[in-house]
Amino acid sequence: MTIETLTETRSHGGTQGVYSHASTETGTDMTFAAFVPDHEPGETLPVLWYLSGLTCTHANVMEKGEYRAACAKHGIAFIAPDTSPRGDDVPDAPDEYDFGKGAGFYVDAVCHPWSKHYRMRSYIESELPAVIAKEFPINMQRQSITGHSMGGHGALTIGLRNAGRYRSISAFSPIVAPSHVPWGQKAFARYLGDDRQVWREYDAIALIEDGARHDNILIDQGTSDNFLEEQLQTYRLSSACKETGIPAVIRMQDGYDHSYFFISTFMADHIEWHARKLHDKD
Amino acid sequence: MTIETLTETRSHGGTQGVYSHASTETGTDMTFAAFVPDHEPGETLPVLWYLSGLTCTHANVMEKGEYRAACAKHGIAFIAPDTSPRGDDVPDAPDEYDFGKGAGFYVDAVCHPWSKHYRMRSYIESELPAVIAKEFPINMQRQSITGHSMGGHGALTIGLRNAGRYRSISAFSPIVAPSHVPWGQKAFARYLGDDRQVWREYDAIALIEDGARHDNILIDQGTSDNFLEEQLQTYRLSSACKETGIPAVIRMQDGYDHSYFFISTFMADHIEWHARKLHDKD
Numbered sequence: 110m111t112i113e114t115l116t117e118t119r120s121h122g123g124t125q126g127v128y129s130h131a132s133t134e135t136g137t138d139m140t141f142a143a144f145v146p147d148h149e150p151g152e153t154l155p156v157l158w159y160l161s162g163l164t165c166t167h168a169n170v171m172e173k174g175e176y177r178a179a180c181a182k183h184g185i186a187f188i189a190p191d192t193s194p195r196g197d198d199v200p201d202a203p204d205e206y207d208f209g210k211g212a213g214f215y216v217d218a219v220c221h222p223w224s225k226h227y228r229m230r231s232y233i234e235s236e237l238p239a240v241i242a243k244e245f246p247i248n249m250q251r252q253s254i255t256g257h258s259m260g261g262h263g264a265l266t267i268g269l270r271n272a273g274r275y276r277s278i279s280a281f282s283p284i285v286a287p288s289h290v291p292w293g294q295k296a297f298a299r300y301l302g303d304d305r306q307v308w309r310e311y312d313a314i315a316l317i318e319d320g321a322r323h324d325n326i327l328i329d330q331g332t333s334d335n336f337l338e339e340q341l342q343t344y345r346l347s348s349a350c351k352e353t354g355i356p357a358v359i360r361m362q363d364g365y366d367h368s369y370f371f372i373s374t375f376m377a378d379h380i381e382w383h384a385r386k387l388h389d390k391d
Numbered sequence: 392m393t394i395e396t397l398t399e400t401r402s403h404g405g406t407q408g409v410y411s412h413a414s415t416e417t418g419t420d421m422t423f424a425a426f427v428p429d430h431e432p433g434e435t436l437p438v439l440w441y442l443s444g445l446t447c448t449h450a451n452v453m454e455k456g457e458y459r460a461a462c463a464k465h466g467i468a469f470i471a472p473d474t475s476p477r478g479d480d481v482p483d484a485p486d487e488y489d490f491g492k493g494a495g496f497y498v499d500a501v502c503h504p505w506s507k508h509y510r511m512r513s514y515i516e517s518e519l520p521a522v523i524a525k526e527f528p529i530n531m532q533r534q535s536i537t538g539h540s541m542g543g544h545g546a547l548t549i550g551l552r553n554a555g556r557y558r559s560i561s562a563f564s565p566i567v568a569p570s571h572v573p574w575g576q577k578a579f580a581r582y583l584g585d586d587r588q589v590w591r592e593y594d595a596i597a598l599i600e601d602g603a604r605h606d607n608i609l610i611d612q613g614t615s616d617n618f619l620e621e622q623l624q625t626y627r628l629s630s631a632c633k634e635t636g637i638p639a640v641i642r643m644q645d646g647y648d649h650s651y652f653f654i655s656t657f658m659a660d661h662i663e664w665h666a667r668k669l670h671d672k673d
Contacts, residue, residue: 119615120652172651175457178659333401369454370402377460 112244115140121177122147127167128244134228134236135194141237142167142189143245146181153248155387156186156241157380158275160233160256160263163292164211166191170257173369179377183384186247190237192259194226207292208299214287215263216311218300227300230311234267253383255279257372258336261328262287265313265346269321276386277325279379281372282334285346286314292340317349325391326350326357327382329375331365394526397422403459404429409449410526416510416518417476423519424449424471425527428463437533437669438468438523439662440557442515442549444540445574446493448473452539455651461659465666468529472519474541476508489574490581496569497545498593500582509582512593516549535665537561539654540618543610544569547595547628551603558668559607561661563654564616567628568596574622599631607673608632608639609664611657613647 112130119125123146132139148154157180159170167189170176180187193199193213200222202209213229242249254275256264261283268278287293288308297308309315330343337343343359350357365371385391394412401407405428414421430436439462441452449471452458462469475481475495482504484491495511524531536557538546543565550560569575570590579590591597612625619625625641632639647653667673 118648118650118652119613119646119656121656125652173454175460175655177655178457331401364401366400368400370400370407373457373459374401374403 112240120144122181123177125171125177127171130240132194132232132236134232135226137194137196137199137226139194139232139237140167140191142171143241144177144180144187145245146184146186148184148246153246154184154186155251155253155384156188156247156249157383157387158233158252158254158264159187159189160215160254160260160267161189161192162256162258162260163192164206165260166211169369170372173373174376175373176376176380179380183380183388185380185384185387186245188237188241190233193229199226208296212259212296214259214293214296214300214311215267216297216300219307220300220302223300230267233263234271251276251387253277253279253387255281255379255383256283257281258341258367259284259292262293262313265326266311266316269313269316269323270310272321272323277327277383278323279327279383281375281379282330282336282341282367283313283328283346284341286312286342288312288315289345290340290342314345314349317353317355322353322355324356325386326355327379328357328359329362329379330359331362331367331371333364334367334371336367394522402426404463405459407453407459409453412522414476414514414518416514417508419476419478419481419508421476421514421519422449422473424453425523426459426462426469427527428466428468430466430528435528435530436466436468437535437666438470438529438531439665439669440515440534440536440546441469441471442497442536442538442542442545443471443474444538444542445474446488447542448493451651452654455655456658457655458658458662461662465662465670467662467666467669468527470519470523472515475511481508490578494541494578496541496575496578496582496593497549498579498582501589502582502584505582511545512549515545516553533558533669535559535561535669537563537661537665538565539563540623540649541566541574544575544595547608548593548598551595551598551605552592554603554605557605559609559665560605561609561665563657563661564612564618564623564649565595565610565628566623568594568624570594570597571627572622572624596627596631599635599637604635604637606638607668608637609661610639610641611644611661612641613644613649613653615646616649616653618649
């Protein structure tokens with residue numbers, strides 16, 4: 110298990126790197142971005158995972174996410190994985206932006222031909238954390254997770270399934286109930302098959318219905334997001350949290366859309382909130 | 392003189408817009424980005440101009456510049472023009488990243504075939520400010536200017552030629568002496584011809600030698616910038632300012648390169664510095 114450094118660039122008093130490694134889960138090379146603030150020799154830093162949305166790679170948030178100043182201020186590393194396996198050998202649906210490459214939906218696919226490479230759940234939950242722990246100055250006892258849209262779905266489901274690992278979960282305009290909306294129904298039917306019982310592990314609302322809990326959840330959702338009504342349906346998460354007593358903070362942000370113009374606006378706020386958990390201040 | 396709104400997006404407590412208008416100077420449609428923080432009805436805001444570098448459009452800084460939070464905090468509008476005329480009718484050197492489209496060098500070209508459209512000096516100095524004054528809630532008595540690389544050259548030369556108009560001038564890794572470096576020599580020879588006397592109006596060092604002065608100049612330059620030695624030669628500006636008593640602040644930033652990872656690191660600091668001049672705090 111070795112990683113290749115593609116680029117390392119000084120930014121905001123730290124190092125913004127892009128790295129590649131051979132993944133056994135996906136059977137491909139996988140690329141990720143990591144920002145590591147300057148730190149003392151031997152010091153390890155808490156980490157915030159950021160899972161990206163449909164069509165994105167590691168690069169979108171790295172270029173547009175405006176996270177480095179806040180991460181440097183709070184001494185937090187920031188890891189941004191890719192959203193799917195890549196490469197000529199990986200099956201794809203090239204005419205569909207919401208399925209195949211760029212649209213892994215953070216599941217371990219079970220249906221042919223997707224099951225061989227599309228194993229983003231295990232990649233994000235297990236393989237990549239082991240790489241990070243080995244190669245970077247990270248304190249793996251201090252992890253939090255966030256994400257955008259499909260990546261907000263990833264952050265919520267991975268966070269809820271591994272509540273003890275992540276001190277806090279946040280999301281920007283997440284898909285909260287993929288089983289109930291077109292993006293999720295399309296992807297799950299093809300990656301996971303028709304048995305909706307299997308889908309429940311990948312649906313934040315179903316996980317909560319089935320008993321998953323977390324005490325630190327923060328959501329920001331723009332009211333002018335074109336996907337809010339059909340694909341995101343934030344109200345379902347509000348209802349599920351109310352019914353189960355999960356003290357989630359769900360904020361509707363007036364006039365904001367689904368883009369990085371929205372994400373970047375609230376990124377520093379999310380990082381500060383995670384930092385309080387990661388540094389034992391809350 | 393009307394402008395077309397291409398996009399307007401809510402971000403950081405303001406509106407990030409992209410606009411287009413028919414330019415009489417360039418004889419083309421010109422696109423620019425403008426961020427306007429929320430403000431009271433009837434209120435006008437100071438403005439910071441940002442001139443971009445080689446190969447860029449308005450979009451690079453809009454996506455990667457990390458200026459909106461600071462502009463919103465300080466109540467300053469931010470205008471980012473394009474770097475050259477565009478369109479099928481505009482002559483170009485498609486195999487050269489440092490000449491033609493994306494490389495207007497903020498000059499009024501005098502040589503055929505460039506002179507018809509490549510009039511970025513007059514566009515930035517005269518035409519676009521008139522558009523902005525008419526269409527946006529800007530206090531044109533409170534202007535400052537900044538830029539990156541070729542745009543740093545633009546900010547310095549436009550600022551020095553119009554010292555009374557701009558309260559402060561800053562730049563990120565600027566070309567300070569285009570007459571002495573390959574990028575500038577190539578562009579000036581083809582846009583302006585062989586008479587080096589004509590070049591002096593477009594060379595910050597020559598302008599200072601010829602008497603131009605400004606009391607508020609701030610430069611940030613990365614020490615790991617690959618272009619520093621051959622194309623930027625920051626020491627020439629340091630020397631010219633020392634010799635003439637211009638109190639420029641020129642900071643060499645250890646380990647930073649030429650990219651937006653560098654620019655974004657110091658953007659908020661530049662905006663805060665400009666804000667002190669624009670709001671009469673210095």
